[in-house]
Amino acid sequence: MLLKIQELKLQKHETMEYCGKTYNIYKRSNLYEEVWKQPITKIAKIYSVSDSAIHKICKALNVPTPPAGYWSRVRARKTVKKMPLPKGNYREQKTGLRSETIKLSQEEDGILKFLDDENRTLVLAIADQIILPHEDSRMHSKIIAHRKKVSKWQKELKKSEAKGWGKRNLSDPPFFADTVSEESLPRVCRIFDALIKALEPLDCKLTDDLKIKVNQETVHISVTEVKEKIPHTPIEKENLELLKYEDRHNSNSYISKPKINKYDYLFNGRISFMIHGRKTFRDCKAYVVEEKLGDIVLALYEVSDVLRQEREKREEEARQREIERQKKEEQRERYNLEVANTEALVNKAEDYETSCKIRAYVSALEKSGELDDETATWIQWAKQKADWYDPTVASSDEYFGKRKHEESSESKVLKKSGYSWW
Incomplete structure (x- = not known):
C-alpha cells in the first residue's frame, strides 16, 4: 500500500553523515519493536531503504521478524505470537546507507493519477484498510457458487484419476479448479472474498467466473499454485504390475513393461x-499474498485503466477503419454511377444517331419525286420509328412500347417473337 510518509515522522530515527552521504543508525531494541508493530514494507519506507535491507539488518542484529502470514492473521483479528528478542552478547546497533532525500518514489507519486482526487483518495484509503475476512464469515454469494463448481470438478477429477483416465471425459475445469489444490481452495476463495467486499462499495462487480469489473473494465485474475517435482513412490497396484511383469519376463513370456511415472x-x-x-x-x-491485498487493489485499478486505454484505442482504430471503408464504398458507388451514366450517354447517342439516319433517309426519299400512297404511308411509319429511336422525343411504339435508350445496344436488339408452348 503506497501511502505518503511524513518527513516529521522520519526524523525520529538517528542518522549520521559520512563523505557526503546519509546513513541510518539502527538500534536493536527499537528495530525489534518496529518490525513487530507494522510490516517490514512500511518500516523500509520509514528508513528509506529496501525491504531486503531491513531483513539483512535484522539478521545482523539477531532481531526476530514476523513469519509469513503474520500480518494477514493480525488483519483477520486472529491470535498471534510475538517472538521475544533473544538475550545475549549481541550488537546493540548498526549503520546502513540510506537515500539522501526521503520522498515518494515516481511510481508511488504517479499511482492512480487517472482518477480524480476524491476517488483516488478513497481507493488509496480502502487499499490501506482492506483486511482478510474471518474464516467463519459468510462469503460473497458468487464465490460460494463458484467454489461449489470447483469442488465438484476436483472430486470428479479424483475419481477419473483413480480409474487411470486422467482428465479424459471431464468437462472443462472451472476457473482455478485445475491450478489450485483442494487444500488451498478455501484460502484462495477468502482472498477473492476480501477483494470484492472491499471493492463493491466502489461500484466494482464480481462476475460468475470471478472476474472483477473495475470502472466498467473486466479484469481477469489468474491463480496458480506451485507444484514440486518429487520422486514417485509406487503404490500397491503398481508394485503388483511390476512383479507380474518381472515374473513373465523371466519366463520368456512376452509382456509390455508397465508405464509408471518416475x-x-x-x-x-x-x-x-x-x-x-x-x-x-x-x-x-x-x-504471503494475503499481505499484499492493498497492492492487489491498486493493481486492479491500474490494470483497468490500461485495459480502458487499449479498448479505446481498438474502438478508435475500428472507427477509423469504418470511416475508411465508407469512403471507399462511397468512392466505389460514385465511380460505378459515373460508369453507368457514361454508358447510358453513349447508348442514347447511338439511338439518336440511328434516328438521325432514319430521318435523313426519309428526307432523301421524299425529295426523290412524286410518292404514291403506299410510299407516303411508309414514310409516315418511318418517321414514327425515328421518333421512337430518338431519346429527345422518346415516343412510345404500338408494338415495342417505350425504348430503354440508356441500355446497351445488345440488350435492345429487336427479335422476332416465337411460339409459346404451355
Missing part, C-alpha cells in the same frame, strides 16, 4: 495471483 508433481501450498497477465503477487519468504 516423478510426481504435487501442489506445495505456495500460490500466486496474476492481474490480467501484467502484475504478479506470489507467496515468498518475505510475505
Whole structure:
C-alpha cells in the first residue's frame, strides 16, 4: 500500500553523515519493536531503504521478524505470537546507507493519477484498510457458487484419476479448479472474498467466473499454485504390475513393461495471483499474498485503466477503419454511377444517331419525286420509328412500347417473337 510518509515522522530515527552521504543508525531494541508493530514494507519506507535491507539488518542484529502470514492473521483479528528478542552478547546497533532525500518514489507519486482526487483518495484509503475476512464469515454469494463448481470438478477429477483416465471425459475445469489444490481452495476463495467486499462499495462487480469489473473494465485474475517435482513412490497396484511383469519376463513370456511415472508433481501450498497477465503477487519468504491485498487493489485499478486505454484505442482504430471503408464504398458507388451514366450517354447517342439516319433517309426519299400512297404511308411509319429511336422525343411504339435508350445496344436488339408452348 503506497501511502505518503511524513518527513516529521522520519526524523525520529538517528542518522549520521559520512563523505557526503546519509546513513541510518539502527538500534536493536527499537528495530525489534518496529518490525513487530507494522510490516517490514512500511518500516523500509520509514528508513528509506529496501525491504531486503531491513531483513539483512535484522539478521545482523539477531532481531526476530514476523513469519509469513503474520500480518494477514493480525488483519483477520486472529491470535498471534510475538517472538521475544533473544538475550545475549549481541550488537546493540548498526549503520546502513540510506537515500539522501526521503520522498515518494515516481511510481508511488504517479499511482492512480487517472482518477480524480476524491476517488483516488478513497481507493488509496480502502487499499490501506482492506483486511482478510474471518474464516467463519459468510462469503460473497458468487464465490460460494463458484467454489461449489470447483469442488465438484476436483472430486470428479479424483475419481477419473483413480480409474487411470486422467482428465479424459471431464468437462472443462472451472476457473482455478485445475491450478489450485483442494487444500488451498478455501484460502484462495477468502482472498477473492476480501477483494470484492472491499471493492463493491466502489461500484466494482464480481462476475460468475470471478472476474472483477473495475470502472466498467473486466479484469481477469489468474491463480496458480506451485507444484514440486518429487520422486514417485509406487503404490500397491503398481508394485503388483511390476512383479507380474518381472515374473513373465523371466519366463520368456512376452509382456509390455508397465508405464509408471518416475516423478510426481504435487501442489506445495505456495500460490500466486496474476492481474490480467501484467502484475504478479506470489507467496515468498518475505510475505504471503494475503499481505499484499492493498497492492492487489491498486493493481486492479491500474490494470483497468490500461485495459480502458487499449479498448479505446481498438474502438478508435475500428472507427477509423469504418470511416475508411465508407469512403471507399462511397468512392466505389460514385465511380460505378459515373460508369453507368457514361454508358447510358453513349447508348442514347447511338439511338439518336440511328434516328438521325432514319430521318435523313426519309428526307432523301421524299425529295426523290412524286410518292404514291403506299410510299407516303411508309414514310409516315418511318418517321414514327425515328421518333421512337430518338431519346429527345422518346415516343412510345404500338408494338415495342417505350425504348430503354440508356441500355446497351445488345440488350435492345429487336427479335422476332416465337411460339409459346404451355
